[in-house]
Structure formats: C-alpha cells, structure tokens
Amino acid sequence: MRWWQIRGRDADLERELRADLELEEEEQRERGLPSEESRYAARRALGNTVLIKEQTHEVWGWAPLERLWQDLRYALRQLRRSPGFASVCLITLALGIGANTAMFSVVQGVILAPLPFPEANRLMFLWEKRPSVPQLDVSYPNFEDWEKSTRSFDSMSALAFHNFDLTAPGRAEHLMGIRASYGFLRTLGVQPAAGRDFAASEDQANAAPVVLISDRLWRERFASDPRLVGRSVDLDGKSFTVIGVLPPEFHFLADADVITPLRPNLPLILTDRSVEALAVLARLKLGVTKDQAEAEVNTIQQELDRQYPDANRSIAVTATSLLQEILGDVRGTIVLLFGAVGLVLLIACANLANLLLARSTARAREFGVRAALGASRGRMVRQLLTESVVLSVAGGALGVLLAGFGLHALLAVLPHSLPRTGNIGLHIPVLLFTGGASIAVGILFGLAPALRCASTDVQGALQSASRGTTTGRHRLLGRLVVVQFALTLVLMTGAGLLLRSVRNLWHVNPGFNMRHVISFRVGLSPSFTNTPDRTRTAYQQLLARIREVPGVEAADLTNIVLLSGGDNGGPFWIGTRQPATLQEAPHALYFWTGPDYPKTMGLPLLQGRFFTPGDRIGTDKVVVIDSVLANRFFPNQNPVGQTLTVAHWGAARIVGVVGHVHNWGLDDPGTYLPQQIYIPAYQLPDSMVTDFFRTLTVIVRSALPPGELMPAIRNVVFTSGPDQPVYEVKTIDEVVSESMATRNIAILLLGVFAGLALLLSSVGIYGVVSYSVMRRTQEIGIRMALGADRSRVFRMIVGQGIGMAGAGLGFGVLAAIALVRLLPSFSHLLYGVGQIDPLTLFCVSVGLLLVAVAACLLPASRAMRTDPMWALRTE
Amino acid sequence: MAPTEKQSKQSMAVLQGTLDMLILRTLLYGPAHGHQIGKYIQRTTNDFLQMQHGSLYPALHRLEQRGWVSAKWETAPDRNREFKYYRLTEKGRKQLMVEESQWKQMMEAVARVMWPAAEEG
Numbered sequence: 001m002r003w004w005q006i007r008g009r010d011a012d013l014e015r016e017l018r019a020d021l022e023l024e025e026e027e028q029r030e031r032g033l034p035s036e037e038s039r040y041a042a043r044r045a046l047g048n049t050v051l052i053k054e055q056t057h058e059v060w061g062w063a064p065l066e067r068l069w070q071d072l073r074y075a076l077r078q079l080r081r082s083p084g085f086a087s088v089c090l091i092t093l094a095l096g097i098g099a100n101t102a103m104f105s106v107v108q109g110v111i112l113a114p115l116p117f118p119e120a121n122r123l124m125f126l127w128e129k130r131p132s133v134p135q136l137d138v139s140y141p142n143f144e145d146w147e148k149s150t151r152s153f154d155s156m157s158a159l160a161f162h163n164f165d166l167t168a169p170g171r172a173e174h175l176m177g178i179r180a181s182y183g184f185l186r187t188l189g190v191q192p193a194a195g196r197d198f199a200a201s202e203d204q205a206n207a208a209p210v211v212l213i214s215d216r217l218w219r220e221r222f223a224s225d226p227r228l229v230g231r232s233v234d235l236d237g238k239s240f241t242v243i244g245v246l247p248p249e250f251h252f253l254a255d256a257d258v259i260t261p262l263r264p265n266l267p268l269i270l271t272d273r274s275v276e277a278l279a280v281l282a283r284l285k286l287g288v289t290k291d292q293a294e295a296e297v298n299t300i301q302q303e304l305d306r307q308y309p310d311a312n313r314s315i316a317v318t319a320t321s322l323l324q325e326i327l328g329d330v331r332g333t334i335v336l337l338f339g340a341v342g343l344v345l346l347i348a349c350a351n352l353a354n355l356l357l358a359r360s361t362a363r364a365r366e367f368g369v370r371a372a373l374g375a376s377r378g379r380m381v382r383q384l385l386t387e388s389v390v391l392s393v394a395g396g397a398l399g400v401l402l403a404g405f406g407l408h409a410l411l412a413v414l415p416h417s418l419p420r421t422g423n424i425g426l427h428i429p430v431l432l433f434t435g436g437a438s439i440a441v442g443i444l445f446g447l448a449p450a451l452r453c454a455s456t457d458v459q460g461a462l463q464s465a466s467r468g469t470t471t472g473r474h475r476l477l478g479r480l481v482v483v484q485f486a487l488t489l490v491l492m493t494g495a496g497l498l499l500r501s502v503r504n505l506w507h508v509n510p511g512f513n514m515r516h517v518i519s520f521r522v523g524l525s526p527s528f529t530n531t532p533d534r535t536r537t538a539y540q541q542l543l544a545r546i547r548e549v550p551g552v553e554a555a556d557l558t559n560i561v562l563l564s565g566g567d568n569g570g571p572f573w574i575g576t577r578q579p580a581t582l583q584e585a586p587h588a589l590y591f592w593t594g595p596d597y598p599k600t601m602g603l604p605l606l607q608g609r610f611f612t613p614g615d616r617i618g619t620d621k622v623v624v625i626d627s628v629l630a631n632r633f634f635p636n637q638n639p640v641g642q643t644l645t646v647a648h649w650g651a652a653r654i655v656g657v658v659g660h661v662h663n664w665g666l667d668d669p670g671t672y673l674p675q676q677i678y679i680p681a682y683q684l685p686d687s688m689v690t691d692f693f694r695t696l697t698v699i700v701r702s703a704l705p706p707g708e709l710m711p712a713i714r715n716v717v718f719t720s721g722p723d724q725p726v727y728e729v730k731t732i733d734e735v736v737s738e739s740m741a742t743r744n745i746a747i748l749l750l751g752v753f754a755g756l757a758l759l760l761s762s763v764g765i766y767g768v769v770s771y772s773v774m775r776r777t778q779e780i781g782i783r784m785a786l787g788a789d790r791s792r793v794f795r796m797i798v799g800q801g802i803g804m805a806g807a808g809l810g811f812g813v814l815a816a817i818a819l820v821r822l823l824p825s826f827s828h829l830l831y832g833v834g835q836i837d838p839l840t841l842f843c844v845s846v847g848l849l850l851v852a853v854a855a856c857l858l859p860a861s862r863a864m865r866t867d868p869m870w871a872l873r874t875e
Numbered sequence: 876m877a878p879t880e881k882q883s884k885q886s887m888a889v890l891q892g893t894l895d896m897l898i899l900r901t902l903l904y905g906p907a908h909g910h911q912i913g914k915y916i917q918r919t920t921n922d923f924l925q926m927q928h929g930s931l932y933p934a935l936h937r938l939e940q941r942g943w944v945s946a947k948w949e950t951a952p953d954r955n956r957e958f959k960y961y962r963l964t965e966k967g968r969k970q971l972m973v974e975e976s977q978w979k980q981m982m983e984a985v986a987r988v989m990w991p992a993a994e995e996g
Contacts, residue, residue: 016959017932020910023954047930055933059940 006062013056021046051374067379071386078387085359086391089352092763093395095756096348097441098402101426101434103341103749105407108433109424111331115323116249118189122284123322126156126297128276128315135318137276140269142304142312143181146280149300152293156282157184160266164258165523165694165725168234170221172723174523177235177258179265185212187283188252194218195229195244202243203261205270211240212259215248235260236694237526251422253326273311274582274647281322294319310581326419332825333746340494340753343487345437347757349445350480351764356388356449357477358771367453380454388446389439396438400426403434413748415741448476477768478804484761485808486815489848491754493816494826496840497833498747504832505740510668511661512562513602514736516553518706519561519699520713520729525721532686535693536617540682543594543698545716551704552713556596557681557696560589562663564735568592569673571647574633582647588629588675589663590646592684592692598658600701606630608640608656616682621652626660626676646679665739667831697728706731743829758851766855769801773859780863781871790864797860798853805852809845816841894934895943896978899963899971902944908951908958909935935961943967 024045028038046052057066079086114120126146128136143158150156158181166173178184182203185192192212202210211233213222222228232239235258246259262278269275284293297317305312324331360367367380404426414421528538539557546555560566571585579585595611597603606627615622623644630639645651660676662668684692702709706729714726737744773780780793820827820835827835901912913931938944944961951958963971 012959013932013936016909019956019958020908022956023910023958026954052930052932055930056936059933059937061940 071383075387075390090395092348094398096345097396097399099341101403102406105430110420113423124319126280129318138278138280139273141273152288152296153282155183155187157181157187158278164235167723172725174725174727175257178256179262181262192244193247203263207264209240210243212244214257217257218245336825344753347484347760350484352445360449360453377454381450384450385446389442392438392442481804482808484764486812488757488761489812490816491757492844495750495754500833501831505666508666511659514732517732523725532689549712551702553701554596554599555700556594559592576651588677589673591678592681604659606657611680615680622655623652624656624678628660629675630657762855769856770859773863777871780866781868784868794860794864797863798856801856896974902963906960906962
C-alpha cells in the first residue's frame with residue numbers, strides 16, 4: 001500500500017469495525033440483554049479499538065512514519081501550548097548550538113577542509129634536525145643528495161621564501177615570492193592556468209631568468225592581459241620573462257605572487273653544505289607512509305654525515321605534513337576552544353534536562369492517563385524524545401542564524417596570522433554537523449526526563465496529580481546542577497589562567513623599550529644599488545634623510561625586528577681557532593645593524609661602546625655581545641677587547657656589552673639561541689651587500705603615531721626615487737599584539753564561553769532551587785508551624801543551593817587540575833602561572849559560590865515569606 | 876464456560892501462529908465478514924479459542940495485503956446492511972494447503988516426541 005492510500009484505508013477500517021460492533025450489539029440484544037449493557041458487552045467482545053487500529057496500521061507497513069508524524073504534530077502542539085517554556089528552551093539551545101556551530105565552522109575551515117592540492121595528504125615538508133634544535137632548514141647539497149637517492153617520493157622541491165620588488169612595468173610594488181627548485185608545481189600537483197611551468201634547464205645557474213606570477217597579480221597589476229606570457233618584468237632590478245600564470249585557487253603558505261627558479265637566483269648557497277636555508281617540499285609515493293619515508297631519508301642522511309663530517313654532524317631528518325606546517329600551534333588552540341564550547345553545550349543540555357524534568361512533574365497526570373489507556377512505555381519515551389528533538393532542531397536552526405552573526409564578529413577579530421581563515425563559513429559540512437549535533441543534543445537532554453516520565457507510577461500519578469514521585473527526580477536535578485558548576489569552574493579556570501598569563505606577559509621586560517618604535521621596509525631603487533659601495537651609501541643617505549624628518553628621535557637598520565619571529569642565527573667561537581666542526585660550535589642570534597640601534601630600540605649599553613660610523617668596510621671588524629653571552633663565555637672577566645669569530649664573516653674585537661633582549665616572543669623562555677651578537681651592517685663583505693641590504697628593515701623611534709609620521713617619511717623616500725616602495729609599516733606594539741594573537745583569541749573566546757557557562761548555570765541553579773521551594777511549600781509550612789523561624793528557612797534554602805554548588809566546585813577543581821595537565825595545547829599558552837594556580841582556583845570558586853548564593857536569594861526569600869496556614873491549606 | 880486467565884494466555888500463543896491458517900480455512904466455506912469469522916472459530920473450538928474479535932482485524936488486513944484474501948463491501952442477506960466480506964483467493968487456497976501440510980508435519984513431529992509409546996505400538 002502507498003502512504004497516500006492510508007487515509008482511505010483508515011476510514012474503511014473504521015467503518016468495518018463499526019459495522020461489526022453494531023452487529024455484535026444487536027446479537028447481544030437479541031439474546032435479551034438491556035440495550036445499555038449490550039453495548040458494553042459488544043465493546044468488551046471486540047476489544048480495544050484504538051489498539052486494533054494501531055496494530056492494523058502496523059500491518060500496512062507505514063506505522064513508524066505515521067507515528068513519527070503523529071509525534072511531531074503532538075510535540076508542536078505541546079510547544080505552542082507553553083510558549084514560555086518553549087522560548088526559554090529555544091534561547092538556551094540557540095546559544096549553545098550557535099556557539100558550537102560557529103566554532104565548528106572554524107574547525108572545519110581551518111583544520112578539516114582539504115588543502116587546494118590534489119591528494120594533499122601526501123604532501124609534506126622535510127627538515128633537518130639536531131639533538132639541540134628540533135627543526136632546521138635544509139642545505140642545498142643535502143637536498144640534492146636526498147632528491148637523488150630517495151625512492152619514497154614522487155618528487156620533491158627545495159624552496160626559499162623571498163620578497164621581490166617589482167619595479168617595471170608600472171609603479172613599484174613589493175611582492176611575496178618563492179624561489180623553488182625544478183618540480184615545485186609538479187610536486188604540488190598544480191598546472192599553470194596560462195603559459196607553462198619552468199623547465200629543468202631553466203633551474204640552472206646561468207639560465208635566463210623566468211618567472212611565474214599569481215592570478216591576483218596578473219589580474220590587478222596587468223589587467224588580465226592575455227598576452228602577458230612572454231613579456232618581461234623587472235624584479236629586484238633584474239629583467240625576468242613571464243612564462244606562466246598560476247590558477248586563481250593557488251594559495252601556498254604565505255600567499256606568493258611570484259615564483260622563480262631557485263638555482264639561477266640563489267647561486268651563493270648551492271655549494272655550501274653548512275648553510276641551512278631551504279624548506280623541502282615532497283610528495284609521497286602512493287602507498288608509502290610518512291614514517292617509512294622519514295626513515296629512508298634518515299638512512300641517506302646518516303651516509304651524508306659520514307661523507308661530510310665537517311658540515312654534517314648528527315643531523316637527522318624530520319617530516320611534517322603540509323597541513324601541520326600551515327597550521328602550527330593554531331590547531332591545538334582551535335581544538336581546545338572547540339572542546340570548551342562543547343562544555344558550554346553540555347551545560348545548556350543540563351539546563352534543558354532540568355526544565356524538562358520539572359515539567360515532567362506537571363505532566364505526570366497526562367502520562368498516567370496515557371499509560372492507563374494502554375500506551376506502551378517505549379511509545380511514550382519515543383514521543384517525549386520527539387518533543388525534545390523538535391525543540392533542539394528548532395533551537396539548532398536559530399543557532400545557525402546566531403552563528404552567522406557570531407562568525408561575522410569572530411572573523412573580524414581573528415588575527416591575520418591565523419591561516420586559512422578564508423575557508424571559514426557556514427558551509428554544507430558545518431550545517432550537517434549542526435543538524436547531527438542538534439538531534440544528538442535533543443536525545444541527550446531528553447532521555448533522562450523521558451525515561452523518568454514514562455515510568456511514572458500510573459496509580460500514584462492519577463491519584464495525586466500534582467505530587468508524583470519527586471524525590472528521585474529531585475536528586476537528579478541536584479546532580480545536574482553539580483555537573484553544571486563543575487564544568488563552569490573548568491571553563492572559568494581556563495579563562496582565568498589565560499588572563500593571568502596575558503597580564504604577566506604585558507609586564508615582562510623584554511630588554512628594550514617597546515613603545516614608540518615603528519618599523520618599515522624600503523625597496524631602494526635598483527639604480528642606487530648596482531654596486532656594493534653605492535648600496536652602502538644609498539642606505540646611509542636614506543637613514544640620514546629619515547633622521548631629519550621632524551618627530552624622528554632615532555633611526556637605523558636591522559635584519560631582525562624583535563618579537564616578530566625573525567631568525568638569523570649561526571655558529572661563533574671565542575678566539576680565532578675554529579672548532580672541529582661548525583655544528584659543535586655554540587650558536588648565537590646575529591643582529592646586523594648600525595650605530596643608532598641602541599638609541600632607537602632603547603637597548604641598554606652595559607659595558608664598552610656600541611658601533612660608530614667609523615665601523616665600516618675596511619676598518620677592523622668589531623662586534624657587540626649581549627649579557628647572556630658575556631656571562632656564559634667570559635665569567636669574571638671583562639669581555640671588552642677579547643676576540644670572537646663569527647662563522648662565514650670572520651674574527652672581530654668585542655667592543656661592548658648590551659642587555660639581553662627577548663626575540664622569540666614576550667614569553668621567550670631563553671632556550672633557543674639565547675646568545676646574541678651585534679655585527680655592523682656596514683662591515684658586511686661586498687659579495688653579500690646587495691642581497692642582504694635589500695632584506696633589512698628600517699626602525700624609527702618617534703613619539704608620533706605612524707599615521708602622522710609615515711606620510712613625511714614616504715615623502716622623503718619618494719623624493720629620492722619614485723620607484724621605491726615603503727611597506728610593512730608596523731609598530732612594535734602591533735608586532736607584540738600579533739605575537740600574542742593566538743593567546744588573545746583564545747582568551748577572548750574562552751572568556752565568552754565561560755561567561756555563557758556562568759549565565760547558564762546560574763539560571764540552572766535558580767530554576768532548581770525555585771522549583772524545590774515550590775515543591776516543598778507544604779514542608780516549609782509545617783516547619784514554620786512547628787516553630788522554625790524565617791531566617792532558618794532562608795538558611796535552609798540557601799544552604800541547599802550552596803551544597804549543590806559546593807559539590808560541583810569540588811569536582812570542578814579536580815577536573816580543572818587534571819585537564820590543565822592533560823592538555824599541552826592549553827598549558828603551552830600559560831606564562832608565569834603554575835598549572836595548578838591556587839589563586840585562580842580560589843577566586844573562581846569564590847566567585848561561583850557567590851553567584852550560586854545570589855541565584856538562591858530570590859527563591860529563598862520567597863520561601864521565607866511562606867504563610868504556614870496558607871501553605872497547609874492549599875495542599 | 877469462561878476461559879481462565881491461563882487458558883486464554885495459552886490460546887493466545889497458539890493463535891499467534893495459526894490464526895492465519897484458521898481464517899483461511901474458515902473462508903473455504905465461502906465469503907464471510909470479520910464478525911462471522913470470529914464467531915465461527917469461537918463456536919467451532921467450543922469457546923476454547925474465545926478471542927477478542929479485535930485481534931482478527933490486523934490478521935485479516937495482513938492476509939489481504941498478501942493477496943490471500945480479497946475484500947468487498949456487500950449487503951448481508953439477513954441484516955440489510957453492508958459488511959466487509961472477505962473471500963479466499965486462488966493464491967490463498969494454495970497458501971492454505973501449504974500451511975496445512977506444515978501444520979500436520981509439526982503435529983506429527985510433536986506427537987512423536989510427546990507419545991513415543993503410541994508410535995511404537
């Protein structure tokens with residue numbers, strides 16, 4: 001039978017039953033029974049007609065759907081009948097599910113969505129590592145040997161990130177780019193949208209320069225010119241032929257606009273096995289695992305260690321997936337926040353279960369009647385679950401709306417450094433998740449009340465409709481409040497610990513003055529930098545002009561903007577005798593800079609002097625060291641005047657000692673490259689000058705805000721050459737904020753979630769205590785009639801609330817302590833607070849207790865005002 | 876004689892498996908409506924199978940669904956009113972034979988276990 005025939009069939013069955021019933025009645029009457037009795041007898045003989053109809057429907061095969069439809073209609077009718085209850089539930093659910101939807105869309109977009117490359121799970125990076133350093137770039141000769149000998153990979157490519165100045169045709173522009181060895185696009189599995197990939201012959205030292213450009217650059221800069229391929233552009237003062245345009249969806253790590261072959265453009269590093277400067281991208285062969293591949297490359301590297309003991313010593317190889325490399329620490333933070341928002345939903349569920357349980361008391365009579373009429377327990381549970389799922393799905397739909405707004409706000413505050421934010425949105429997988437979560441949530445919070453409701457004792461329910469069995473129900477309500485408070489305490493402790501960490505971080509002394517420093521970069525016109533001498537002069541003149549700008553207190557160049565993640569380290573040794581291998585030599589962070597650096601950065605000079613304009617090429621090499629290096633290598637002696645050798649540069653005289661600075665973030669633990677060496681940029685040898693100066697950043701100390709100062713500086717730069725871009729303008733304050741971005745977003749979201757949790761659990765405890773006061777009116781009346789005074793009643797009610805909250809806080813403290821220990825993705829965000837922080841735990845607990853007391857005040861005062869006579873009479 | 880509770884439980888269990896067969900067999904005499912079928916079974920079994928007529932209807936509809944009986948509203952000769960008359964179809968006739976032989980087989984099997992002496996003798 002088809003479902004549309006059911007209605008007709010139903011009428012038919014009804015008619016059949018009626019006909020037979022009437023016949024039975026007639027027969028009974030004919031036997032001599034009075035008419036009234038014959039009707040009853042006939043009904044008895046036929047049996048329960050509702051049940052018969054249901055069983056017959058079952059035979060027709062559409063019963064489950066019919067029941068669902070019936071339950072749905074019934075559920076909607078129930079909700080319409082109690083709009084207050086329904087709206088409280090819907091708001092709670094919309095908040096809980098909405099927050100989860102928004103957070104899941106971040107999880108989906110950033111972590112789960114596939115990378116825009118075919119079979120991206122086979123893409124990975126290979127890195128060198130040493131016992132002391134977990135992840136290092138790779139030297140070109142090592143890469144070449146790996147590429148030649150491995151069999152685990154379809155292809156691999158060595159990359160160096162490089163920023164290019166595009167100067168012709170048109171205005172000067174600074175572009176992010178990649179220098180890649182042959183096979184880069186093939187490894188990624190990408191074809192140019194126009195033109196072609198570069199050939200192996202073009203990745204040779206003397207090959208004619210060629211370039212691939214991004215779709216964005218092609219559209220914006222070259223107006224989608226279809227004949228661009230084959231023309232030439234000027235990059236860093238050199239003419240390159242455009243051979244291809246990348247497809248629009250191409251995004252790889254830093255969004256590169258320019259890709260050039262590696263070998264013609266980085267000739268200096270091709271032969272030196274000790275210069276670790278490359279990232280190696282590789283695509284696994286089908287069926288080879290990451291571990292197998294890693295093991296194979298390690299075997300090859302062990303052989304290389306034996307062959308070249310000088311450059312390679314105890315180097316191992318480590319592989320990271322492309323996604324892992326893109327996500328970094330962010331993944332842990334996002335998963336953590338997703339867990340936190342899940343807890344909020346659990347708390348919301350507890351509230352809803354509370355509401356439904358309280359309501360189930362009111363509906364005890366209804367279900368008593370149904371049970372008496374022959375409804376089976378399973379049938380009633382199913383119906384109640386349908387009600388709660390209807391609620392949760394409606395709440396989920398509202399939640400998606402909320403998530404839409406929330407996501408809009410969230411995307412606005414997400415740090416720019418967060419990868420793949422472009423993927424975040426309410427896409428199909430997110431909506432599927434929300435649908436599934438809504439149904440699961442409906443079952444979760446509906447199950448306990450449904451089971452309880454359906455197992456109502458029929459007689460008891462019918463006899464005393466408003467009484468029912470309340471003690472068991474009450475215990476369950478209390479337990480739900482305990483769980484809510486425990487979860488809320490966990491969330492608030494997390495937020496509290498982060499808050500304290502961020503506070504501690506802002507009070508860290510980084511070793512320099514973070515205020516009033518602006519950093520920016522300048523692409524000097526290639527015509528000024530065609531010889532080493534002219535390059536040096538050009539930068540000196542640039543700085544001289546900048547120093548004359550009103551408001552500028554000091555200015556200089558640096559290769560590393562502190563706290564921005566810049567890394568330029570290398571080996572050094574005391575004296576002139578080179579150790580057996582460079583790997584064994586101590587390593588330090590190199591700062592290449594000029595005489596005004598300490599004044600600009602507010603760096604304290606502890607001993608001797610800093611550089612002078614006289615420290616330039618041709619004069620004796622000098623260095624300045626930081627206090628950490630001084631204490632470690634010159635304990636109890638004066639380092640000034642001693643000799644120190646910087647690998648690849650030479651021996652120099654130490655002329656001064658400055659304070660140690662934090663470079664790796666305010667929370668710099670001082671474990672990676674703690675020693676710092678300052679080298680005069682103008683003593684850099686000719687061979688390195690042009691390439692190196694291009695990477696330097698100008699730093700300026702000025703009390704003026706960048707908005708006021710920068711136009712004047714741009715003006716100065718443009719008057720000396722209109723093809724000179726000024727870019728990456730940032731204050732150190734901004735750099736610091738960016739370095740704290742992950743923490744800030746974590747604290748913001750965790751704070752919001754903890755706030756939601758607090759709101760929900762205070763509503764929860766308020767509801768349960770009010771409900772219990774209502775249930776206990778009679779008891780309270782008796783107590784007061786027997787002489788309990790009002791304050792005693794008040795204390796009793798508040799005490800009940802404190803009891804529940806206190807139990808919750810006890811469990812919560814244990815859970816919080818365990819979780820902080822178990823979640824490294826959380827504990828690594830902490831700074832300056834222990835994993836168990838008594839102060840935070842204490843404050844949060846006291847705060848929550850106060851909230852619990854406040855929530856109990858209203859119901860307690862209501863209880864206190866109970867009129868004993870009235871209470872006893874109304875029962 | 877009204878059946879005891881135990882008896883009615885027993886008869887229900889027996890009914891579950893054999894109701895279909897009994898209905899088909901009853902209809903072998905000619906078309907009948909639900910009330911007649913119920914009464915007939917009840918009378919023929921000396922009230923041992925005194926069922927609530929209600930349990931007949933799901934079974935009747937099941938048989939109709941399977942095409943073993945057909946149904947039609949017809950006027951009863953003695954009542955001058957329409958009743959839903961069920962009629963055995965050709966398919967139903969075959970099904971009755973199948974069920975009957977299965978039932979016989981089972982009865983024989985049960986008998987062999989229950990009264991082995993009788994079998995030997």
